Amino acid sequence: MSRPTPLSGFPEWLPAGRVVEQHVLDVLRRTFELHGYVGIETRAVEPLDQLLRKGETSKEVYVLRRLQEDPARAEADRSGSLGLHFDLTVPFARYVLENAGHLAFPFKRYQIQKVWRGERPQDGRFREFVQADIDVVGLGELPYHYEVEIPLVMAEAFAALAGVGMPPVQVLVNNRKVVEGFASGLGLTDVDGVLRAVDKLDKVGPAGVTALLATEAGADAAQAAAVLELAAVRGGDLDVIDRVQALAHRHGAENELLAQGLEELAALVGAAAQRAPGVVLADLRIARGLDYYTGSVYETVLVGHENLGSICSGGRYDALAADGATTYPGVGLSVGVTRLVSRLLSAGLVRATRSVPSAVLVAVSTEQDRAASEAIAAALRARGIPVEVAPSAAKFGKQIRHADRRGIPFVWFPGAVDADGVRAPGQVKDIRSGEQADADPGVWSPSDEDRWPRAVPAAYAEGAPTP
């Protein structure tokens, strides 16, 4: 077999990269669980007709068939065939409907799994990637305060990751009710047309949006100017609410929907200013997703890495799922874990302290005496210290190099047995400092920092000042 080459769009990490990814996943899981979110996993496949309900994503879906299956028959019977899920929202909605009788609502769940999209791979876009989602889903109703909670849980997770070198984030929030209320207050009825136009602001600029608002939403120059004024409002405190209110007053665009949207946005911005100061920004130009979300909408940028796009997006659905009798409103956010970790690694922001779990390599004096090394290793493991035993009774210099190459900080030398069969105490060597001392495997411990491999700021590792 010749040396295989990577598949574009299907990233894999070397062991040290996986330490960083695992740290990110562990922090997300712990944060979600501290907030009471229940971990679930769904199968990787869904019936194709379920995956295609939204229509627009059809070209991204990977369809499965068994190798021995007749392809023509599978094609004809499309409704029965299976595809890989392209997000965790569609499977979660299905899980809720399937198990509604066994779940307690409001149901708070997290879900960390791979998803697949047959897209053209590019920087930050993958064909296989990990998402980490939290959602709260209600039975018939879902109080607004969960729209405040969800981005604050994520802000807390990202704050916990700042310690290992992840740049700060900005969570950008908007609310469909504000934009829809404002637009209809201006006399514009094609709200989706307005949203599509505003969404192009970065690409086509204000003049381009004005033209689009005219052709797509029938807006005259004054209406377009007002929409652009709204889209320019951005800020992290309650002042943004006043500014939108003043704008609506000036354009005679006040109405009940707008007032309700502003009340919601104010609750979110107000709580965020207290609980995660500087992280959450109301940004009235955020329009992506407002066509299917019904209340709050969220995007998240990594400060200094805005070109990566959003690393965490979501919003409120009035009907995440529905069966004949019942509607299940929901609100959720999804972290693009692979996109984030890929940047943390490729930009040299975070590194692992070592590429193996072991804090200690127990040396082997002779193959005949391997059991003595195994016994030392077992005693250390029983006390929660990760240990490996040297692969062979090579010269100690070679065994030390074995540890050094893997970043294992300590090498343990078993004591020799004297002529009377009495074993001398072993010694442990810190191979970074060269310090070596007698040690008892029932007592000795590495420092907390050395016990497990850790993710750390990469710049810190280079000797640069700690941020």
Place this chain on the structure above:
Amino acid sequence: MSRPTPLSGFPEWLPAGRVVEQHVLDVLRRTFELHGYVGIETRAVEPLDQLLRKGETSKEVYVLRRLQEDPARAEADRSGSLGLHFDLTVPFARYVLENAGHLAFPFKRYQIQKVWRGERPQDGRFREFVQADIDVVGLGELPYHYEVEIPLVMAEAFAALAGVGMPPVQVLVNNRKVVEGFASGLGLTDVDGVLRAVDKLDKVGPAGVTALLATEAGADAAQAAAVLELAAVRGGDLDVIDRVQALAHRHGAENELLAQGLEELAALVGAAAQRAPGVVLADLRIARGLDYYTGSVYETVLVGHENLGSICSGGRYDALAADGATTYPGVGLSVGVTRLVSRLLSAGLVRATRSVPSAVLVAVSTEQDRAASEAIAAALRARGIPVEVAPSAAKFGKQIRHADRRGIPFVWFPGAVDADGVRAPGQVKDIRSGEQADADPGVWSPSDEDRWPRAVPAAYAEGAPTP
């Protein structure tokens, strides 16, 4: 959307079942890491020609195509198409070859991922399931002692799971060199034929195997009887080695390969008798896999659930992977996590203490005072206590029922604010005992047992005596 129904062969757990599965996964991960195994993940897909190298598994493979792709073209270009991996060994071998220059050998890795097989689903057989693998792979050579280590690591993981209600296991081991050496010592040259016949012992009985040995391996009655005598040898101490030696002596079947195999088997059985007494059994009838493994072979049964089949199998390969210049010998074991967890749940052996992470529900007095409840929750979380805040300021009785339904043991009542704006201390109620007392969220903690949901023996939960 009508209520969806489960897909046969694609199991999913309700939240309490997922707590049990997550516990199993956490114990496996921790045990593997304590022994120095590096965690990696590989992509879910491999090129189809790689997946089909073994030939026999072809009908199990799920092939992928993008929905918009021309199926005729994809079919013609089969070598370029992708399939879902059906185990973690093929992807690991490919990962080793692809990254050999970046890995330090011997490379010890663990890998916990889903795999897919398009088989007909039945009890204990799934189309999507989780495997947890450990392997050690060497560069050119791999010392025998890793064949001793691998099953002992697994035995340690299973022992750690006994505390939550998993039945004991028996790890059954054999060695290709013993069977091959014995068979060739008898004058039988078609070793694979001998192995295939012995593998059918359970199905066709001794007379059937004798007939198969004649037709498949050209064995006469005396040779067949000797093979059956070998297959009957089973035991957990070094006595088994003596028995095989005596048998070989009696049949004049002694040779160097047999001696080497027995020396290896003795090393494994001897170490296991010391480090995991009663768990590892030499069983000379274990033949499954001996056609592709080259040394040790392992199977694991759950005592009292032998009908489930092996929950953890593997062995030694002299060439796990190979490129032009180099061979990478390996030894590994793979836990069928879904098969195991499915049985632990369906047989009522293990249950979760609750279905949500939260140890505490903070009640909400009025919606206006929700921030006070959020502040209490934040103070508890900062000390590592999982907490959720009540969804609405319903009557306290309803809020307590909310906790009770989820198994949340504690409800926290924020203190009221008096006319002077001074807040009284809050109180925490253990809703199991009804006990209620003043509490400070900066100091109070649940017991270690109550802090997180745990997996526990289900029988214990019913009030039965602890095993």
